[in-house]
Amino acid sequence: MEFGLSEQQTALQDNVNRFLQEKAPLERVRQYSEEQQERADDIWDGLVELGLPALLIPERHGGIELGALDAAAVCECLGRHVTPSPFLSTAVLAPTAILLAGSEEQQNQYLPEIAAGNTTFGAALSEATGARRDAGVVATNSKLNGKALFVIDIYSDNYLVADTNNRLHIVPSDANGLTINTLPQIDRTRPIGEIIFNNTPVDALVAEDRGSALRSVIDIGRIMIAADTLGASQEMLDQSVQYAMERRQFNRVIASFQAVKHMCAEMAAEIEPSRALLWYAAHTIDEDPEESHLNACHAKAHLSEVGSFVGKTATIVHGGMGFTDLLGLHYWFKRIGYNRQILGGPESIREEAARAQGL
Amino acid sequence: MEFGLSEQQTALQDNVNRFLQEKAPLERVRQYSEEQQERADDIWDGLVELGLPALLIPERHGGIELGALDAAAVCECLGRHVTPSPFLSTAVLAPTAILLAGSEEQQNQYLPEIAAGNTTFGAALSEATGARRDAGVVATNSKLNGKALFVIDIYSDNYLVADTNNRLHIVPSDANGLTINTLPQIDRTRPIGEIIFNNTPVDALVAEDRGSALRSVIDIGRIMIAADTLGASQEMLDQSVQYAMERRQFNRVIASFQAVKHMCAEMAAEIEPSRALLWYAAHTIDEDPEESHLNACHAKAHLSEVGSFVGKTATIVHGGMGFTDLLGLHYWFKRIGYNRQILGGPESIREEAARAQGL
């Protein structure tokens, strides 16, 4: 009986954290954001070197065949370091889709390339979790037409695309009839965009059960986003405690004021149990698929709320400094803000959770 | 320009508060509750002597012709002293209904008697704000059949009854075919009950505009209940501050702990603006009827939330003592709990408020 991360998973986190601390500290993230860079190849190359894109890919396709909890453990690190990287789409969403819905040929074509870090993916799934401004992509005769909004990891070599029939497709970024526009957004560590399809030829993934592969892709995606929020929230709490221990007002460190202590205690009290929820949700993906949809919904919606609370409270603990760019605390605030809205906001996901249990 | 209670209204409150402090202190309320008394005639007689049942009744019917804000000012006092009394139905709901929907004859019959304190009213309106357990009263040929639940001020001489067609009726408590059962509830200062009608002959109030009189009765009723919650909340805050200034732990009065201070500050910050909302809502009843429905909704729903917050927080400030019967703090807690649910809970009232403005 072991509820939590294994020693191996903790070691994985240590490796990723160590790399990010050294090679992708806040200054690097700042540079990426302020210069509005498209790809942070140095960071991605390092993550590839750590084997991360191969995480979920079976050994037979050149992967290391770990599970969703391992991937979530990585996402927690990425959130903690507000890391720009196409990990979510490339290492999680695309391999999950291809494994569940791809033919043997498609698996052979894409998975080894992903595992080796030779290609990256973005993901156009937003319409499947709630279409805005009447966006939507229609597939007919292996051609796509329409518009996908809020495509995750927009600066990538390929895209995983969901159509209005809940089927999944793969489109290379240099395909014909593809118009790609960046959509500048609040969290500058995660480039998103819109893709307009005009008779774009695609490679359809032929799932056995229409829609269920897409469902699984969204479930695992939501868990990863929740993990990212968990990491970002923990970091904001840690920074708050540290700042409060250093900052002096009224001849005391502010960490000795009950109001400040209680704000920190409340953040910890929100974060700790949500960590267990997240672990369990990730665990169900591989070990208890019947439970995974409900748990993924709850993990995403609940961590969105925890994140919003922590983002606000941690900023307040930092006082005026929290509002400035000097400490960069807002990078985490905005990361959490992005995570809240992408792949479904908390209100609509809670309604999904209710339906998932027949309510 | 004067936003708030007039000198006359403040004097009215002083009078009512003085009377209640002397003649209906907590010990008297306790006795009423613990012995499950039906009517507290001593208290009611005193309120009659202060002229309260005549408050809203025109001078031509022997009343003193004041307005809804005066009545709300009284309800605030009743909440502050957790007073058992049929004021709401007798002095507010019934006169409002009879004035809006009664014939000249009915007005002559009932209003002077109410003003003089010779008769009391209960009110069966719950089905009009959301029928539970399929309750409902049907009127045919001046007879009522069916069941009314949660009748306010059940131990009264007459009842104001809404039927499923949104028409209002008056039934004396000794009418034929009437079965009256008390429904024991959490707030023992406000007796409610069910009435079963079996071909009960009634006096129908013939409103010009079906439903609009009922709407107005509910609006003013909600404002009065909100005022009651305001009074109860203010009293809970006052008691909390006082208790915190006396109670010592760790060699300090607990009022010097930032956590306790902030709980009290938060209660005050919730109560103060809701007082202005309540005043304005009451003001609209007489001065700006087009605004009154929306304001009545907001006053009732918002003060329900404020009350729940204050009820919980004040109890926590009192620590273990708040949980016991020793100080009797729970009388206010339960009063607020009753007010939250009666004549519509906050969720359904907020939906009404949204509809009222065409959303």
Next chain:
Amino acid sequence: MDLSYSPEYEAFRQDVRKFIETNRESAPRGEAMKSDRVQSWQKLLIEKGYTARTIPQEYGGHGGEPDIIKARIIGEEFARSQTPGGLGGQGISMLVPTLLELGTEEQKKRFIPPTLAGEMVWCQGYSEPNAGSDLASLRTSAILEGDEWIVNGSKIWTSTAHLADWIFCLVRTEPEAPKHQGISFLLFQMDTTGIEIRPLVDMTMARNFNEVFFSDVRVPKDQIVGKRGEGWFVANAILGHERDSLGDPNATLTRLNRLIELARQETMDGQRLIDNPVFRDRMMKIQARAMSLRFNDQRVLSSRINNTDSRLARMISKLQGTELRHDLEGLAIDIMGEIGLMYGRSDYLTDNGSWQQQYMYFLGLIIGGGTSQIQKNIISERGLGMPKEPKFEQKAEA
């Protein structure tokens, strides 16, 4: 993550199930504390090692090795089958571990066996009207006169005082010492002359608690656990255990299922309330929190088994569990509307009025066993390493 139990434990679980199936007919059905049925059931459970598992046989226990997983399995199986488990109460859960750790051999032999057997019932005398959050400021005094302590003062929140044979009680024996160092831990009989018990009505209108008054109560000198002046440390040796059990997330989830049922049955204007999107949203928020706390508990258990750190996870459980439960009960009342006001005999009373009762009871639990404010102090200081508030008291006392 490995949520499976080894075959050995699965076999153990089957044993427990079989035992329950075979024997549940003999289990108590609400009998009084010291009835034969209660005592013989307790005896049987000790024999099988389903209660008092790790307490040595010489003190009336089963004498087994500590095993957190077996303990959890026993708990789960008795709960699942709704079969009464071993006796609880403050004697067994608090005094026995204290005596095992700090009692004299004579005290262990004298008090533990009858306590475990359900023959000796205890109550706890810690809190006082003026010593709540600041328990160490308690004032009930005990003065040594010859071979006896003379106890004067009063206690509050004494939950089974009217049923108890004995009390374990914190008293001030060294009034001159700093407040934590002047307390002693005494044991004495509740029928001693000079003890008066007054029931304490709470906001739910129940009489679950008492006030206990002592006037010149005489206690034999050797009925002290630990040394004079060490009572605070004796009491604290096990005080932490109490908090864990308040706001149990499994109970909350069970309760949530009941709430969902309720929302399916109750209607307003003929519409099922389960279909009201605002209530659905509140329900789902609560479900996510309740699940989080359940998994958090599993994490804590796991870390105890595997000797890893989960301090913070453990510390937050009382705070979050009691607040959540209070919210859940309040949601049920909102869903029922006026039906949720019913309290007392009426045709419309739902679930025996338990929603209202629990709504208030859990407000009491937010306060009891360390208020939420004290919990937050603890989380920030012991969990996050933030400083204590500077002490004023020493200045004041100096």
Next chain:
Amino acid sequence: MDLSYSPEYEAFRQDVRKFIETNRESAPRGEAMKSDRVQSWQKLLIEKGYTARTIPQEYGGHGGEPDIIKARIIGEEFARSQTPGGLGGQGISMLVPTLLELGTEEQKKRFIPPTLAGEMVWCQGYSEPNAGSDLASLRTSAILEGDEWIVNGSKIWTSTAHLADWIFCLVRTEPEAPKHQGISFLLFQMDTTGIEIRPLVDMTMARNFNEVFFSDVRVPKDQIVGKRGEGWFVANAILGHERDSLGDPNATLTRLNRLIELARQETMDGQRLIDNPVFRDRMMKIQARAMSLRFNDQRVLSSRINNTDSRLARMISKLQGTELRHDLEGLAIDIMGEIGLMYGRSDYLTDNGSWQQQYMYFLGLIIGGGTSQIQKNIISERGLGMPKEPKFEQKAEA
């Protein structure tokens, strides 16, 4: 309750309306601070008494009698017609009242007229990196050498530093005195040698604030308001005013109407979001709070007119107003979903990204002008009469 204005005031309101109708073509349209258009509009408004109403003519004001209602009517009418009112800024709103109360005759004559005319622009030098909530611990020093103060140190949150001609600045002149008694209030020019301004980027990515650094800045001895060491009291004479304006409920209600429009337009899966019951519920909660705060403001105004007490009502308005506005902006983002993330040029950007911008800006306002924690201290101490926390500092300093 009487929400009407007397005929005299109704007539005044008509005058104001007529003025605006006739003259609004001459109002500034976003011109720079010291442009002719801005200055001549200001001059016209002073002439009419629509700004600087009560400031004596000898100092460049209108010289009218104080009249809270007229002031309110002016504010309402300019806001309603979206016409720029009189100049604001820290010089006019904070320094002028301070000088009027505590300046020398010479200072009043020298500084007030050009400030009112919009010819002399000021910034405020109060906060320092290490003196925020505890403003009185500020360390920027001024040492008197002959006829000059030599100023060293730095200030933060100086909002118009890059545009200002002058600064009014708190500096420590008596390092040995208790902290509140060692501060002086200096005025000096921003182009003095030794001043460096660095823009401060905030979380909205705007550069609305600055840091200002002083190295051996020389200030003539007589540019001090009040006496040496009295600067804290000079500053506090008017500090209370600033807080009232943060989180204005009328702006919140206007914003809520915009939010409702937004929810009518935006859809998810083709469904209008205004029809989502969970969002409707959140909207209505916010509306009730916003209306409460608007009426609360009216109550405060009324009590100022009628000289009655509304201390608490006034104290809570910054705390509640800023928190509410932050919530409202957050709701808009939730309603828009991913559209609410847009920030920067894109076809999907809604209302210029103001929802995200204001969501963060009002988080800043929860902190600025006295954090919510400081506000709650003030409410409990000055509003409810609860004691201050015992002071440690004296002990520490002793």
